[in-house]
Amino acid sequence: MLKLIKFKMKQYTRPIGLFSIITILCLPFLARATLFMFPYFSDWVLTVALFILGAYLYMSSYMNAFSLRISFQTEQINFMPDDASNMLMHIPISFKKINLARLIAHIPTIIVAFISFVFLGFFFEKGFYEMEIFCLKSLNFRSYLLIICVYVLYLLLVQFIIVDKKAIMPKFMQKIMGSSFIDYFDKEVVGAAAPAVIVIALLIGIVTALPIIEYITPLQNYLLTIVVVLLSVAFFYLNASLLEKSV
Amino acid sequence: MKYNDREPIYLQIMNDIKYQIVLGNLKADERLLSIKEQSECMGVNPNTIARVYTELERERIVHKEKGLGTFVTSDENVITQLKHEIAEENIKRFVDRMRKIGISKTDMKALLVEYLNRTKKVDEQNEYREG
Amino acid sequence: MSVILKTNNLIKYYDEKKALDGISIEFEIGKIYGFLGPNGSGKTTFLRACAALIKKHEGEVLIDGLKPGEKTKAIVAYLPDYNYFFDWMKVKDALSFFDDFFEDFDREKSEKLLADMELEHEEKISKLSKGMLARMKLAIILGRKAKLYLLDEPFDGIDGVTREKIIKTMISTFSKESTIIVATHHITYVEKLLDSVKFLYKGKIIDEFDAEDIRRDKGMTINEYYLEEFRDAETD
Known part of the structure; x- marks a missing residue:
């Protein structure tokens, strides 16, 4: 088990891992510098910075934790413990342990993101609670728009560059686009699309819950955060047990 | 060693080993x-080789010593017997082939004797030169 | 002779298609098996089910009396026909991985095999040519002292000289306590290697026999017999 955690931690020593950590830690400073150049766009700069932070968390969660792979050809939901048809499925360790190791290895990412978040708040003169409010308020307009744009861009990129002109999209979009796309799938990228769908769903959920934020106390806010975290962990373990049953 | 994949490989290997013994490449004991x-x-399945050794042991051509290995028999009679078996096979092959091209048994004998006499002189000359 | 792998009416669907159509077979310890059939006959699906990579199926698979899972992964060495290594890995990382997670892994043996096949530790696996990757996968998997080896197309992309080396390595890895199952459509390469053969066609076992029996009874190579059987199967 320890060896597994050690193995998953290796990601932080690899070029991409190091690069992203350094970028995220520098993010507050970059944001502050940008603010200096464009002092009237404080909210926008902070939104973009938070968005980058969010994207980082999302991508590393995907790489570390979630990797949902929906294979339309086989009509099975494969909750793979890792991307790439992967070595971890061959080793004599239970999926629960594998997922736990991945969760633990994900902690440095969360710590780095948190540090960045705090520094951003510091540079934009917002306390922790104010930052939270800002996040949620921004989501109702600016970030939401940004996320949709990036997602569409991502799908277009995938369509024309990455996977050899194969279209990859969730079922609801297939219906819009037509069944001719359904013939061509690539598991890897479908796997990437699915978490995006989940994230968007979560965001919509947060947006609709927005009015509540104005009226609850900081304590209730923190409790809400804890509930969300616990739900994520529960999802994680659902992931593991579904994997063991449905593959 | 080139083995024919159309005939049982273990038989081919067995015959090969027998031949090596008769040739003297594999000595008694x-x-x-x-x-x-x-x-x-040989690049051959170990179970095939195991079968070879077992069959050879059954024919008393080899014997297994526990912990030490498999050894060619020390019994010279067995080796002589092998030689005769191979000789018989060679003769059979000769006769079959001659028959196929339509040569009668009498002719076969005559041709064989004539050939041996002819080549005897060449052999003797060779021996003289080497001697 | 005890049985290491046994399946009972194994059925696997992919969508509407039956990849495995009720397979009930046994494999004994201490033998080298050929699991032969054309592409698409279900060989890979069968091996994946035995390697505990497919769980959603009907019927039973028993490896040494156990259902495929965590415990069987420790005694089964599965060689997939694709590159399953992480793309950041170098050869030495693959070695360490196997060393860390498989108790039956003999690092020295794998090192020697890698050296024989002229593969360097510092080489990035994703940059290896098809032939080098095939050699590397084998060098690693044959370093394991497993009870059951499931080799899916081990000779794809391998040249003649290396193939001889690999066959010799398979023979040296083999013991009376282990079983090797080679799934391939390159039958001529393995003629002398196999004890026993099972033919798979469209998810069904259509024949099982000992290699030497075919030679003795039919005067054919396994490959010739295979072509004959499958020609008949096609026309059925």
Whole structure:
């Protein structure tokens, strides 16, 4: 088990891992510098910075934790413990342990993101609670728009560059686009699309819950955060047990 | 060693070993390669080699010593017997082939004697030169 | 002779298609098996089910009396026909991985095999040519002292000289306590290697026999017999 955690931690020593950590830690400073150049766009700069932070968390969660792979050809939901048809499925360790190791290895990412978040708040003169409010308020307009744009861009990129002109999209979009796309799938990228769908769903959920934020106390806010975290962990373990049953 | 994939391989290997014994390349009481060594060397399934050794033991051509390996028999009679078996096979092959091209038994005998006499002189000349 | 692998009416669907159509077979310890059939006959699906990579199926698979899972992964060495290594890995990382997670892994043996096949530790696996990757996968998997080896197309992309080396390595890895199952459509390469053969066609076992029996009874190579059987199967 320890060896597994050690193995998953290796990601932080690899070029991409190091690069992203350094970028995220520098993010507050970059944001502050940008603010200096464009002092009237404080909210926008902070939104973009938070968005980058969010994207980082999302991508590393995907790489570390979630990797949902929906294979339309086989009509099975494969909750793979890792991307790439992967070595971890061959080793004599239970999926629960594998997922736990991945969760633990994900902690440095969360710590780095948190540090960045705090520094951003510091540079934009917002306390922790104010930052939270800002996040949620921004989501109702600016970030939401940004996320949709990036997602569409991502799908277009995938369509024309990455996977050899194969279209990859969730079922609801297939219906819009037509069944001719359904013939061509690539598991890897479908796997990437699915978490995006989940994230968007979560965001919509947060947006609709927005009015509540104005009226609850900081304590209730923190409790809400804890509930969300616990739900994520529960999802994680659902992931593991579904994997063991449905593959 | 080139083995024909159309005939049981174990039989081919057995015949090969018998031949090597008769030729004198494998001497009486000599230790054969272990099953593992032999199979690796030949690129043949170890179970096939095991079968070879077992069958050869059944025919008393080799004997297994527990912990030491498989050895060619020390019994010279067995080896002589083998020689005769191979000789008989060679003769059978000769006769079959001659028959196929339509040569009668009488002619076969005559041709054989004539050939031996002819080549005897060449052999003697060679021996004289080497001697 | 005890049985290491046994399946009972194994059925696997992919969508509407039956990849495995009720397979009930046994494999004994201490033998080298050929699991032969054309592409698409279900060989890979069968091996994946035995390697505990497919769980959603009907019927039973028993490896040494156990259902495929965590415990069987420790005694089964599965060689997939694709590159399953992480793309950041170098050869030495693959070695360490196997060393860390498989108790039956003999690092020295794998090192020697890698050296024989002229593969360097510092080489990035994703940059290896098809032939080098095939050699590397084998060098690693044959370093394991497993009870059951499931090799899916081990000779794809391998040249003649290396093939001889690999066959010799398979023979040296083999013991009376282990079983090797080679799934391939390159039958001529393995003629001398196999004890026993099972033919798979469209998810069904259509024949099982000992290699030497075919030679003795039919005067054919396994490959010739295979072509004959499958020609008949096609026309059925």
